[in-house]
Amino acid sequence: MGPMIFRRIVIGFITLWVVSVIVFFGLSILPGDAAAIQLGQAATEESLAALRAQLGLDRPAYIRYFTWLGGMATGDMGISNAGGATIASLIDFRLIKTLELGGIVAVISVPLSIFLGLAAAMYPGTWLDRILTFGTMSLVAVPEFLIATFLVLIFAVKLQWMPSIAYMSGGESLWEWLHALAMPILTLVIVVSAQMIRMTRAGILNVMNSPYIEMAILKGVARKRIILRHALFNAIGPIINVIALNLAYLVSGVVIVETIFAYSGLAKLMIDGVQTRDFPLVQACAMIFCGTYVLLLLTADIGAILSNPRLRKPK
Amino acid sequence: MALLEVDNLKIQAMKDDGTPVPIVKGVSFEIKAGEVVALIGESGSGKTTISLASLAYTKPGLEFSGGEVRLHGEDLLTMDPLKQRDMRGQRVAYLAQSAAATFNPAITIGEQVTESAVLHGILSQEEATKRAEELYVALELPDPDRLGGRYPHQVSGGQLQRLMAAMALVGKPDLLVLDEPTTALDVTTQIEVLKAFKKVIREQGSAAIYVTHDLAVVAQVADHIVVLYSGEVQEQGPVDQIINHPTHDYTRRLMAAVRPTPTAGMGDDTEHGHGRSEAAIAARGITAGYGGIVDGEPAVTILRDINVEVERGDVVGVIGESGCGKSTLARVMAGLLPSARGEIVLGGKTLAPALKDRDRDELRKVQFVFQMADTALNPRQYIGDILGRPVEFYLGLTGQEKRKRVAELLDMVELPIAFAERFPMELSGGQKQRINLARALAGNPEVLLCDEVTSALDSIVGANVIKLLTALRNKTGVSFVFISHDLSTVGSFADKIVVLYAGRVVEQGPTDQVLSPPYHPYTRLLITSVPELRIGWLEDTMQTREAAAGIARGVEITAVGCPFFNRCPIAIPGTCQLEVPPVRLHGDGHQIACHHTLDEVEESEAGPQQILHGYEKPIMDDDAAKKP
Numbered sequence: 001m002g003p004m005i006f007r008r009i010v011i012g013f014i015t016l017w018v019v020s021v022i023v024f025f026g027l028s029i030l031p032g033d034a035a036a037i038q039l040g041q042a043a044t045e046e047s048l049a050a051l052r053a054q055l056g057l058d059r060p061a062y063i064r065y066f067t068w069l070g071g072m073a074t075g076d077m078g079i080s081n082a083g084g085a086t087i088a089s090l091i092d093f094r095l096i097k098t099l100e101l102g103g104i105v106a107v108i109s110v111p112l113s114i115f116l117g118l119a120a121a122m123y124p125g126t127w128l129d130r131i132l133t134f135g136t137m138s139l140v141a142v143p144e145f146l147i148a149t150f151l152v153l154i155f156a157v158k159l160q161w162m163p164s165i166a167y168m169s170g171g172e173s174l175w176e177w178l179h180a181l182a183m184p185i186l187t188l189v190i191v192v193s194a195q196m197i198r199m200t201r202a203g204i205l206n207v208m209n210s211p212y213i214e215m216a217i218l219k220g221v222a223r224k225r226i227i228l229r230h231a232l233f234n235a236i237g238p239i240i241n242v243i244a245l246n247l248a249y250l251v252s253g254v255v256i257v258e259t260i261f262a263y264s265g266l267a268k269l270m271i272d273g274v275q276t277r278d279f280p281l282v283q284a285c286a287m288i289f290c291g292t293y294v295l296l297l298l299t300a301d302i303g304a305i306l307s308n309p310r311l312r313k314p315k
Numbered sequence: 316m317a318l319l320e321v322d323n324l325k326i327q328a329m330k331d332d333g334t335p336v337p338i339v340k341g342v343s344f345e346i347k348a349g350e351v352v353a354l355i356g357e358s359g360s361g362k363t364t365i366s367l368a369s370l371a372y373t374k375p376g377l378e379f380s381g382g383e384v385r386l387h388g389e390d391l392l393t394m395d396p397l398k399q400r401d402m403r404g405q406r407v408a409y410l411a412q413s414a415a416a417t418f419n420p421a422i423t424i425g426e427q428v429t430e431s432a433v434l435h436g437i438l439s440q441e442e443a444t445k446r447a448e449e450l451y452v453a454l455e456l457p458d459p460d461r462l463g464g465r466y467p468h469q470v471s472g473g474q475l476q477r478l479m480a481a482m483a484l485v486g487k488p489d490l491l492v493l494d495e496p497t498t499a500l501d502v503t504t505q506i507e508v509l510k511a512f513k514k515v516i517r518e519q520g521s522a523a524i525y526v527t528h529d530l531a532v533v534a535q536v537a538d539h540i541v542v543l544y545s546g547e548v549q550e551q552g553p554v555d556q557i558i559n560h561p562t563h564d565y566t567r568r569l570m571a572a573v574r575p576t577p578t579a580g581m582g583d584d585t586e587h588g589h590g591r592s593e594a595a596i597a598a599r600g601i602t603a604g605y606g607g608i609v610d611g612e613p614a615v616t617i618l619r620d621i622n623v624e625v626e627r628g629d630v631v632g633v634i635g636e637s638g639c640g641k642s643t644l645a646r647v648m649a650g651l652l653p654s655a656r657g658e659i660v661l662g663g664k665t666l667a668p669a670l671k672d673r674d675r676d677e678l679r680k681v682q683f684v685f686q687m688a689d690t691a692l693n694p695r696q697y698i699g700d701i702l703g704r705p706v707e708f709y710l711g712l713t714g715q716e717k718r719k720r721v722a723e724l725l726d727m728v729e730l731p732i733a734f735a736e737r738f739p740m741e742l743s744g745g746q747k748q749r750i751n752l753a754r755a756l757a758g759n760p761e762v763l764l765c766d767e768v769t770s771a772l773d774s775i776v777g778a779n780v781i782k783l784l785t786a787l788r789n790k791t792g793v794s795f796v797f798i799s800h801d802l803s804t805v806g807s808f809a810d811k812i813v814v815l816y817a818g819r820v821v822e823q824g825p826t827d828q829v830l831s832p833p834y835h836p837y838t839r840l841l842i843t844s845v846p847e848l849r850i851g852w853l854e855d856t857m858q859t860r861e862a863a864a865g866i867a868r869g870v871e872i873t874a875v876g877c878p879f880f881n882r883c884p885i886a887i888p889g890t891c892q893l894e895v896p897p898v899r900l901h902g903d904g905h906q907i908a909c910h911h912t913l914d915e916v917e918e919s920e921a922g923p924q925q926i927l928h929g930y931e932k933p934i935m936d937d938d939a940a941k942k943p
Binding site: 210211212214215216217218219220221222225229230233234307308309310313 | 367372400402403405408413418419420421422434435466468469482
């Protein structure tokens with residue numbers, strides 16, 4: 001088991017390194033450089049050259065790459081091309097915001113999804129199962145901006161219970177803070193739960209046809225215990241993976257939801273960076289997103305290994 | 316009053332259009348306390364369905380449509396579902412056919428064994444664990460204190476099968492339901508499990524329903540037999556009456572399908588009139604296994620130094636227990652698993668070890684027939700396409716010619732041409748296996764590698780497939796490598812037998828010679844382990860020294876010495892486990908790998924059951940000199 005987990009970790013690092021190459025050189029082949037953008041119309045050849053030298057843009061690409069990679073590895077993400085602030089300071093605040101939103105959504109949606117998925121699997125074919133199956137299938141098919149728009153129409157415009165944007169000035173009480181965030185939280189919980197419920201239900205039902213489940217029935221084990229003790233542990237691998245993918249989405253994929261609710265998280269910062277051609281910022285954000293994915297999928301893989309006795313305890 | 320009364324039981328299935336199809340048509344029988352009743356019949360006779368009814372359970376898609384199943388006078392079928400749940404595992408316990416599939420891979424053995432008794436509140440967890448450990452001892456399972464903490468994949472198949480008995484017995488049920496509990500096992504393992512079941516049933520005083528298609532097994536364990544066909548009772552009575560004086564035709568037919576004890580002369584001895592000069596395919600000094608290869612030694616060695624020749628038009632049977640390397644040998648010949656050492660020679664030409672380095676004509680000449688036709692045939696392709704693809708690939712035929720060849724192939728395996736337009740799922744198990752054979756024959760191969768092709772089939776269907784193989788051999792002159800764990804089938808069909816044990820050839824030669832003395836001690840163990848249709852056979856066999864020495868011991872794959880050492884009744888301590896046994900020749904191509912001379916082996920087989928210790932190490936070539 002040890003070597004298997006070690007291999008996953010090594011593969012994780014290799015993935016991150018490949019991503020770093022793609023992110024760095026992919027952005028360098030885009031037209032226009034930071035010096036030209038900063039100086040704008042007023043640029044002369046001399047001033048451009050001077051600024052490029054100052055920003056280090058005149059050095060060969062591979063040297064810039066290794067300097068950048070070294071910086072990323074040690075937490076020094078460089079200086080923003082646009083404003084001259086350190087990227088760390090730009091990201092710091094936004095990352096916390098994103099993690100706050102994602103964290104709350106995860107804390108609500110993961111237990112909720114597993115509970116509802118198990119409930120649907122426990123009573124297949126009942127009205128509860130039908131409603132959940134139909135509802136989640138519809139929600140998986142609807143894009144998130146549509147869900148967000150509908151929620152705004154219902155709760156903010158019609159009922160006027162919630163604010164339509166998630167604006168915070170700082171210094172709110174916990175209640176005010178939750179009230180302000182309610183709409184994006186609700187949207188994201190719906191979006192990520194639908195998939196996780198479906199996967200939990202499908203994973204459990206898939207295992208329910210196994211001979212060992214029939215054996216448990218013939219031993220007189222109650223259905224609840226069959227699902228929770230006999231089926232869940234055999235179905236957990238794929239469920240963990242779907243949870244990990246959805247959590248990764250909460251960090252990196254929420255740009256549309258952040259935009260709709262004017263919530264200033266990390267994904268929105270990256271989009272802003274693209275618009276101002278602030279390459280170091282975009283690179284740093286991309287690396288954080290990829291790092292999140294790699295970390296969560298690695299956790300899922302290790303979780304799947306640990307939950308499988310055949311891998312955990314070889315002969 | 317009987318313990319269990321099955322009274323006019325009816326069970327039906329529902330077709331898609333809602334019309335009911337009767338599966339069990341009014342079956343009645345009863346079981347007294349402490350009695351073992353066998354339900355016998357072919358697949359489709361409803362025996363498993365009836366046995367499950369004693370737990371008030373039906374497989375999905377089936378339903379009870381009439382009759383009663385009374386336990387202590389109380390009808391189980393109309394009982395409250397909560398009471399049914401309480402009855403299951405506590406008053407009636409079930410043992411399934413495949414323990415490997417029936418144990419939950421994610422839960423420890425101890426928890427699964429004790430679960431039912433603890434849930435029903437019969438025993439506390441400590442009491443249940445203690446009782447489980449007593450049962451492990453009674454069932455002769457190794458390491459009883461630590462067994463409960465293990466996971467199912469950490470113990471062997473035969474041990475799992477006995478653990479399932481422990482799981483059923485832990486709650487002291489009144490009735491045990493055993494559904495083909497030894498059918499999937501090797502003969503030597505089967506004896507050990509049968510013995511354990513019989514002993515435990517006697518000691519615990521529970522009654523049992525024993526479901527099987529194997530009359531020879533029934534004769535060993537049952538008090539009373541119910542013969543079923545198509546959901547109806549044909550005949551029932553005490554075991555002695557049914558086995559020795561059957562009155563019903565169907566019972567007699569079942570008796571006829573019992574596999575004979577393998578003996579010399581059981582095969583068809585026709586001369587095939589083909590040239591015996593050159594081997595069609597030969598394995599020379601093959602060592603193979605899995606994992607990285609260092610200096611010709613794989614990380615996990617499965618086969619060691621195998622020399623086997625298959626002459627043109629011959630059938631070579633490869634037998635041995637599961638895990639002995641039979642399938643690996645076929646995979647090496649086919650190139651699916653490149654060997655670490657040695658070579659495969661096809662018609663005098665050495666083949667590349669790996670499939671990808673062989674040319675198309677070489678591929679065409681060696682074809683593989685897999686055990687499970689269900690998984691070997693693409694379920695989304697028409698039979699015509701399944702057969703047409705190799706015809707096109709190997710013979711380059713298209714259009715009308717291809718269709719003609721496909722029709723020819725279907726005719727060869729005795730199926731109607733209309734089958735070309737069907738999907739595999741529309742065919743029965745035996746028909747699918749025929750298609751599987753036709754696919755292998757499509758390119759006019761020279762060698763067919765058949766891996767347990769009849770093992771998943773009913774005995775009567777399997778016998779028909781063997782008949783077909785014999786006809787095909789005579790018609791096409793193809794050579795067969797026929798892999799099976801069933802010595803009777805191999806003995807009735809093969810010209811030559813290769814006995815594999817722990818990845819080595821321990822004996823090989825013409826069928827009649829392998830099946831007559833002198834035997835390698837392992838071959839002898841295999842032959843004596845095939846159940847006979849005789850009451851009391853099990854007890855007799857358990858008293859032989861082969862059983863005493865060889866049964867209930869694990870197979871050890873070793874690099875040095877004779878691998879059979881730890882199960883051999885005539886092993887020479889100090890020699891056998893250290894030195895590779897010499898290959899002794901006996902007559903025409905009959906080889907036995909043993910440290911004893913063949914005279915010593917034969918003497919030990921004939922004489923009193925005495926273990927021969929302290930022999931001097933035999934001289935390698937004295938034997939060949941003595942035998943003309």
